[in-house]
Amino acid sequence: MESTTLESGTGTGAFAHELLLELVEIVGTYHVLTDPETMEPYRRDMQPLGEVGLPLAVVRPRTTEEVSAVVLACGRAGVPIIPRGAGSGMTGAANAVDGAITLVLTRMNDISVDEEAQVATVQAGAVTLEVKTAAQEHGLFYAPDPTSADWCTIGGNLANGSAGPCGAKYGVTGDAVRGLTVVLASGEVLRTGRNTLKGVTGYDLNRLFVGSEGTLGIITEAQLALSVSPPAPSTTLATFDDVHRAVDAVTRFLATGHTLSLLEIMDERCVSSVERYLEAPLNEDGPSPKAVLFGQSDTENSAALDAFGTACEEAGATLVYAAEDLAEGQMLMNYWSSLESALEQEGTWILHETTVPRTKVAELIERIGQASRNRGIYVGVHGHAADGTVHPMIVMDSDAEGQLDAAAAVYQDILDIALDLGGPVTGEHGVGRMKCDRFAQSVGETGMAVHRAIKFALDPAGLLNPGCMGLAQDTSTDRRTA
């Protein structure tokens, strides 16, 4: 399969040896890894269900110029490149391909902040949290907040168009991009974008590369828009005995025209896991709520949270609790932020992601619950209630038989359900290597033809992340351009 294996013979012998010498010349011996054991941590992302190959080498450049030289060398040798950052992805987009180079950008982690222009210039390998911290040191705010912000890298955020809970108010990673530095398949260095807030100079190349999952070019640097730091958020939590009521509360709230900086939903399975983990049931004497909503507002006045509380009450919440201060707010948010730790007590979790029209979230949660029971595997759901992006958490019980197969099956069930409810294949995690078939089905023949036309216009030899998005599986082009 072209997505994971090169033609036999590549990666061995004199051919590979010459390329490796060139790569050592470019980045230094220490940053060309070929020993299987040292390469192991770089072979896959966080998605345990994806296929994975063995790279010819793992290469760790420090500069855009080094990336360009690596791309040129690989192009001459006809050896593909899989770019990656920290590997926090969930779709196998950065999984190694047999005989290809895995290009790890984590050494490229420079961050500088222009306070007047409110822009951060960030190398692709910088950790998202460090960008947030650097902005904060200048009294500024980098808004995009993928949940893995404490270890994922900006390059991955850009390549996937990542987003988090704040997206509903502050937008997604792509919204923050002013400009990019991209190494093209030709080795040329492209600078996209502008110094200004607005700009429509030619095609929107910022947005073309954002979300292109490393298939069109390797993003090595970005100019990211910052804003003035908002006040610390106030928090309200509401519980419901019916997930439809929770979704109705969201609808009622959004109809007021107010915006929250965070509006998250969690289903009964997730909540009960967290309650066990925190040893603090939300309802002392009764069962776990069927759904919980978490609302946060970071404005100076309470109008938005007041409207949220009213909407929850009108929708029939069993409890609406507005935290009295920041400390209590953080205590309430523990029920949200402890989820991954809580699920670790129950088994090995896989973070799935799917997006449906916002009003369909209740139906999505119910149908996922049904699929979970059918397959005999735990699936809890939480997510961004204001935009319809939810994260089913598939938890494999290591004591039970066949859980990996059940996980793989329910993963597909969930995609079926989301597509059936009118969602796209992915809202914020990308297509990668896990969703290629569904992607093709979802964008249709014309859509795929347009994707292929763009891909091969910019990467005629299929050098960059072949197989990702299913975009190198049907070209007959010989990669060796020598």
Place this chain on the structure above:
Amino acid sequence: MESTTLESGTGTGAFAHELLLELVEIVGTYHVLTDPETMEPYRRDMQPLGEVGLPLAVVRPRTTEEVSAVVLACGRAGVPIIPRGAGSGMTGAANAVDGAITLVLTRMNDISVDEEAQVATVQAGAVTLEVKTAAQEHGLFYAPDPTSADWCTIGGNLANGSAGPCGAKYGVTGDAVRGLTVVLASGEVLRTGRNTLKGVTGYDLNRLFVGSEGTLGIITEAQLALSVSPPAPSTTLATFDDVHRAVDAVTRFLATGHTLSLLEIMDERCVSSVERYLEAPLNEDGPSPKAVLFGQSDTENSAALDAFGTACEEAGATLVYAAEDLAEGQMLMNYWSSLESALEQEGTWILHETTVPRTKVAELIERIGQASRNRGIYVGVHGHAADGTVHPMIVMDSDAEGQLDAAAAVYQDILDIALDLGGPVTGEHGVGRMKCDRFAQSVGETGMAVHRAIKFALDPAGLLNPGCMGLAQDTSTDRRTA
């Protein structure tokens, strides 16, 4: 020149006759115009300085299917297509090309609103104001507000990535796009986007077609995000005796983290024209202010406008006046909304557009004033102070000699100044046929190569809006694909 003329012989004789018969078959006799007089209103946009050709025919389709059939017929005949809406553009992007078909989309003006999903489905030829009105009838709000909203069409807004004063708070046209229907050069109909708020399924094709100025495909329909209508805005006006103080006020205000729904700047020349037109000087006994800021806020509380007033006072405003009610606010805004009418009293105006880093706006205004004096032609400046996009208004005095040459010269001077101050070639009007050279210079050789690669991946025969963005001037591809 390929941008305005086809090879001699095209558009005449049996070849053209056959195509015209086909076009009549597709859209009906009444909607294929070939008489020069009836074609005249469709030959150019609002930019009087651009070159313009004579179309083979003006064709007015009603449906996406008709557009597809027209594209197929033109593709077979090797006759290019210039798509256009109302012709409110300012860059000649929709100007006719000799022997090409001008495709007028204004008959495609259906609008429907899905209140629950908060989405409008709109054909390309719908007038922007009518989309706003349709949304309003459902208590909803279509935010993008190009200043020509009362007559420009959504298709043009999309093709140019248009924006207006509300952009600083509500974003630009591209931000509102959920999905598009696009007729490709192959005649195939592509549907991009999704039903959901978020989505990263494959390349961001919405954003690729938005701002592509009809060179990659013909947008025939769009799904546009609506939001809950905000309250009617409150207004504050501030005057300054130095344009730097006005820009400083904007900087101070933005540092507070508040956002206004409108924050406009106007220089002395614009203000004095409006004062004469309204017969109402802002300063009874003295000269016109050197700069005026208009601030509007559409939130329920006054925090943002209070902060704006304070910022203006701290920056040394000569007057800060907060309107007491909506009526008075509208009276203040007359100084802003009467500008075009006021300038019409002084001559024929050309709306220019340029974007610089926001903090450079004062320098931009001063240098444009200098260029205006050097060239002996009136140029006033107004624009969006929060994002650095300003609109120099070039006004030709019909009593003075050589004003058209002076206008053409100062048009280029202004581009020079903006590029020198770090701006892109265009912030919201596009490249069109007026800014091709500057565009190529601004995006560089690699940038142009990428644009060409994408253009010819999707339109290998150069059928769609050739010459626009300078993208069909150096291909040797024969257009006739028969």
